[in-house]
Amino acid sequence: MNAHLWANFLNSVLSHPLGSTLLIVACWPGIAIACLLRPHSIRYVARFLFPVGALACVGMFLLAGTFLISGHSTEVMTLPLGLPDLPFHLRLDALSAFFLLILGLSGAGISTFAAGYFRSGEGTAPGLLGLHYHVFLASMAVVMLADDAYLFMVAWETMALTSYFLVTSQHRILEIRRAGFLYLLMAHLGAISILLSFGVMQGGSWQFTFDAMRNASLAPFWATVAFTLALLGFGAKAGLVPMHVWLPEAHPAAPSPVSAMMSGLMLKTAIYGLLRVTFDLLHVKFWQWGVAVLALGLFSALFGAIFAGVQTDMKRLLAYSSIENVGLIFTGIGLSILFAASNMRLFAALALSAALLHALNHSLFKSLLFLATGSVLHATRQRSLGKLGGLIRPMPWVAALALIGTLAIAGLPPLNGFVSEWLLLQSFLYTPQLPHAFINMLIPLGAAALALTVALAAYVMVKFYGVIFLGQPREASLAQAHDANWLERIGLAWLAAGCIAIGVQPQLALHAAGRSTGMLLGQIIAPDPSVWRIAPIAPEQASYSGWIFLAVILCVVAVTFLAVRLLAHGRVRRTAAWDCGYPWQTTRMQDTAEGFGQPIRHMFGAFFRMERDLPSPTDLTPRYRVHIEDHFWHAVYKPIAAGVQRLADAVSYLQGGRLAIYLLFSFLTLLGLLVFVL
Amino acid sequence: MRGIAFVWQFGEVLLAIALAPLFSGWIAKCRAWMQNRTAPPLTQQYRMLRKLFLKDVALAENASWLFRAAPYVLFGTMVLAAAIIPSVVTDLPFASAADAIALIGLFATARVFQALAAMDIGTAFGTLGARREMMVGFLAEPAILMVFFNAFLLFGTTALTGMVDNYATHPSVFDPSVVFAAIAFVMVLLAENARIPIDNPATHLELTMIHEAMVLEYSARHLALIEWASSLKIFNYACIGIALFIPWGIAIHGATVGAVLIALLTLIVKLALCGAALALIESISAKLRIFRAPEFMAMAFLIAVLGLLVHLLLGANTSA
Structure with a gap:
């Protein structure tokens, strides 16, 4: 009888994969809220709630796996949430299932590790960390399930924001704050690009469901514009050169499980997005x-x-x-x-x-x-x-x-x-x-x-x-x-x-x-x-x-x-390693990471902007320093940043600090609008 | 799959394991002759292996399990490579485990294990050798890939057994690009097997050694396995070269016992000639400085690309 019930339950789970997936996705916000109940208890948040989140990941992995192996057909659903007249459209198909499988498989390992990793007294309170972490997981899953641009962008931005808070969890360190800001900036430039791409793809129908975009007939030019914008937007998220500058700053700044999430999982949402747009919505034209x-x-x-x-x-x-x-x-x-x-x-x-x-x-x-x-x-x-x-x-x-x-x-x-x-x-x-x-x-x-x-x-x-x-x-x-x-x-x-x-x-x-x-x-x-x-x-x-x-x-x-x-035999005699006849070696004299980089610097010198201080042979306190940057930072980002700064300076003339002037501006604007309307 | 195929398979592997030290010994003998030295006997390599196996291992105090396991892994990868390469017959059950590209991966596995083991003790030479070995590796891989790319264009397959089958059944297939590919392959072979002009197997001069620097801390049975694996590696490379460029005589699918015996004889003759040719190249060239190695490998790469372009420009029949 019991076995029968279980079989029924399993059957109903498998016959409604999208509903079951949503249930699992809903677990994560639930855990996130539960994290706030005792936000300072590392034992409660990390040792108890994170393993529960890991179990949800395993569930996601199994569900997505059975969906793919059984070859279940695509399932769609409309949820009456969100804004009035703009319900959430959801869709579970082979592509999203594949990426959900990645999310579940790696997410399970990362969450289990995180359960043992987080210690108290490291930056943000454990409860907040747990909140961001699980909302981050859920938003990635929703990105893969979204079937309209609205829900997609909401999830995409939630993902960017929660990961920003995770990156800056040790926010007292200046470099980490800077890395976080750079990441947030690049994430938003990418998001604007994606948003514009969706705007082009709706093709005049003003319907932002993916179904409408699939059926929209775009002129070759506009299709290419949409593709380019999507490539820029998703490329920025994925860390494609030359939009990569945030990645080597933000990934190391985050706590290791978050670095793993960002590198292992979040970059994949960008891959997913590009595949969805190029192959599914734009049907690979050129x-x-x-x-x-x-x-x-x-x-x-x-x-x-x-x-x-x-x-x-x-x-x-x-x-x-x-x-x-x-x-x-x-x-x-x-x-x-x-x-x-x-x-x-x-x-x-x-x-x-x-x-x-x-x-x-x-x-x-x-x-x-x-x-x-x-x-x-x-x-x-x-x-x-x-x-x-x-x-x-x-x-x-x-x-x-x-x-x-x-x-x-x-x-x-x-x-x-x-x-x-x-x-x-x-x-x-x-x-x-x-x-x-x-x-x-x-x-x-x-x-x-x-x-x-x-x-x-x-x-x-x-x-x-x-x-x-x-x-x-x-x-x-x-x-x-x-x-x-x-x-x-x-x-x-x-x-x-x-x-x-x-x-x-x-x-x-x-x-x-x-x-x-x-x-x-x-x-x-x-x-x-x-x-x-x-x-x-x-x-x-x-x-x-x-x-x-x-x-x-x-x-x-x-x-x-x-x-x-x-x-022969298995005899072993332990001896000291050969010291080349120079017994005063210390372990600091081993070959270093810089030494390993030397052939690369030598052969691919054109890729680097390198500053190097070589000590002179007579220096009694020699210091070797090498600083390596990439060209894009100087050739692309610094000029753009300087340009934005100049523009902002120019606009700041408007901000004189006197109320009378501001009132004058309002008055002139009003006048201008009146002229425009009449 | 026929039972006889497994006989060929195991026979070929055992043959490779047994013949590899002889092949290294033959190259050393030819080198000595050309350089007017008294040549060591052909069995010198076997005697050395026997001596090493009987000695006690002198292991550095801080050696980890990785250091002790690496020689076995190295030997294992080279034996697997020998099982995949059709040196005598093409009717090999294990050959479908890897095509030529996967074979590059297999050699890379061996290289990485050797480099990691070399870094384990933490002496200056080990790490230096590991770094140089990995550098030669990343320079050689694009070149060898271009050689296999060329072979794919000619034969429509990257499986070595398939190439030999196609080549032997269509002896009229000849393409100028093969010459370029062969030159590039020989250059890669020299670099990958620690031969002059990239490395010198006979040197222990600090500034120049690569392979010897990596195995400096090894002794006795571990060293014996590494040396055996090295001679298996050059044997394997020679057999890949034979399969790619002079496959005639290799017993193709469904061959009789007589054909296999003939194939065995031809293999020995070809290996003897290859060994002599390698010794000649080594004797007439000088060791390059380590930072000239990129130029040498870039040349190998360009020659291989040139072969590819020749093939594409001539618009030859892409699959024989």
Whole structure:
């Protein structure tokens, strides 16, 4: 009887996926309000409410997963909320379900970690932090469910505001306040751009539902204007170069779980928005759009990888790496647009699957690494790579789990980062079949830039992991570092398990992404007859099997280990490391993060604005200082800021401070209006 | 899948593991001959491995589990690569695990593990070697990708077994771009396997070493596994080169035992010639300064791109 009830309940949940999703989304504001009941109790907010939020995330993950796997049809709903005559339209389709899946999967890990991470006495009261955190989660989910521009923008702005408050939770520090303002400014410039894009897309019908936009017939010019505005707006949110300047400031400023949320999840809402607008609302009209997205994406990817290579702050390094990964996702989207507009649907589906899968993968491994830096930060109170080192010994759990994230983000098989990058390279292989001869000659160079980016990412991640966790501790205090607590470990392990599972068995994730490509392009990549491997186009052309990779490597390792033990021996003698005959070395003399950046600075010097103070050889207190900025800051943002400042100064003449003058202004305005009306 | 395929598969892997030190020994012998030195015996590598396996490991006090596990992982990745590359037969069950691009990823895994292990002790040389190795890696990857891109345009597949099948069944396929690709591939091979002009396997001079700097802290069985993996790596690269550019003789799908034996003989002859050619290149070129390495790799990349452009401009038949 009981089992029967449960079956009924499950059945009704699955047959009304949108309603169930909304119920889960509603949990988060509920938790947010509950956070205010005892806002100063860290035990109540963090140890109790955050795990409940994590459970809601797991629920979201399972729901979105079953929606995608079962191939449930699109569901729409109108909620009589909001303004009169402007009800909220909601829609759950394959695309939003895929991004909700990302939200649930990574959100669960991040919330679990956050439950163990937040300590009392760090900036904002825990209750407020919990409030912003859960509203932030809910607003991201609503962005993905919105089916009209009104609700979309409301959720989008809620997301920007709550994340602003989260970034500035340590608001007593000047740099953090500045980073927060920069972020808020860029978020709003992006939002204006998106709003204008929706304004163009309604195409004169003045209906702001997405359905109206889907059916609006736009002139090619206006379609391109809408696309450009959307690209600018969503690009600003995603951190696409040259709108990236806020990202390396804001992500490191936030507490680590918030950095993970922003990098792992919030950037994906921008990806979602661009896909929704380009493929669903504008129906991919011109291949030139694809070239623009592809070029911006590739440049961002390379730019991010190069800048990540020279960073000396571990969270800034990860922030630049996010720019790189967003660049890779945009590269996939660009290729997909290019293929789709040339009516090569299968290859478009391949490129789009790669982009979607990379979005999923990035949310997993980037969250994992940001959270790991959080543990390191708590254990050592150091963010600078120059003061870390050797943490694999005091923090074995974090080190082992971070290693998985490091290998995944470096794009190494058999982990997940490799699968999406491999698919992306595969889709580049088919570009010579495009009907544009000139583009065909250039795109292979794009593939090479992609390969360079991926290999640079491996370089960067070896630097990241090696300097933090390997070698000898650069400061004496590091020996007292403690490992993460068990809630943090569960959060990290959840994300690491995701990295391994998708890397070894990417079929399910590809199947889920296939629903989206099926909806947006009417085409899915060919399923492989064998469950052991993936073969996106045809098994004769290319295939990859994570299972064989993992199994063979593990078998060979085990057999070799046993053979060496049986045939030879396992004796070990511990000795000091070789000191090159110079016994006065200290651990501070190890190679540094700056040292790792040196080949990059040497080779890609044109990318940087570099100020460097080299000490003279006779200096008794030598100081080496290098300061690196990017050109965009000086070439684009400073002139614009100066221009705005001048304009504001000019307008400030009006503000004389005398009441009589202000009254005169009002009078003149009134007069002017009267003349205009009459 | 036929049972015999698994026999070929395991036979090929065992062959690679057994022959790899011999191949390294052969290159060393040829080098010694060309440089007018007394050549070490061909079995020198095996003797060295045996000696290393019997010694006690001298492990640095602060070495972590990563340092001890890396040699096994390295060896494992190279054995897996040997299982995927069609050196004797193309009827390999494991070959579908990875196409040529995934193979680059596999080599990258090995490289990252080796670099991480090198950083583990925290000595100056280890980190320096790791950094240089990763640098050579990111310079080499675009070039090798262009080579495989070119191969894809010619054969319509990135699976090495598929390329060999296509090549061997259409012997008339010849494209000028292959020459460019081959030159670029050899340059990448030299860089990736720590050979002159990028690195010198015989040096322990501080300022120039890459590979040797990374393995400086290793001893005994760990060092033996790393050395074995290194010789497997160059063996694998040579076999990839053979499969890409001179595949004739490799037993294609459904081959008889006789054909496989012939394939084995041809492989040995080809490897002997390749080893001699590598020794010749190494003997007549000088080691480059480390910051000339980007130029060398950029050249490899440009040659590969040139091949690609030649192919596209000639508008050759894209899939044979």
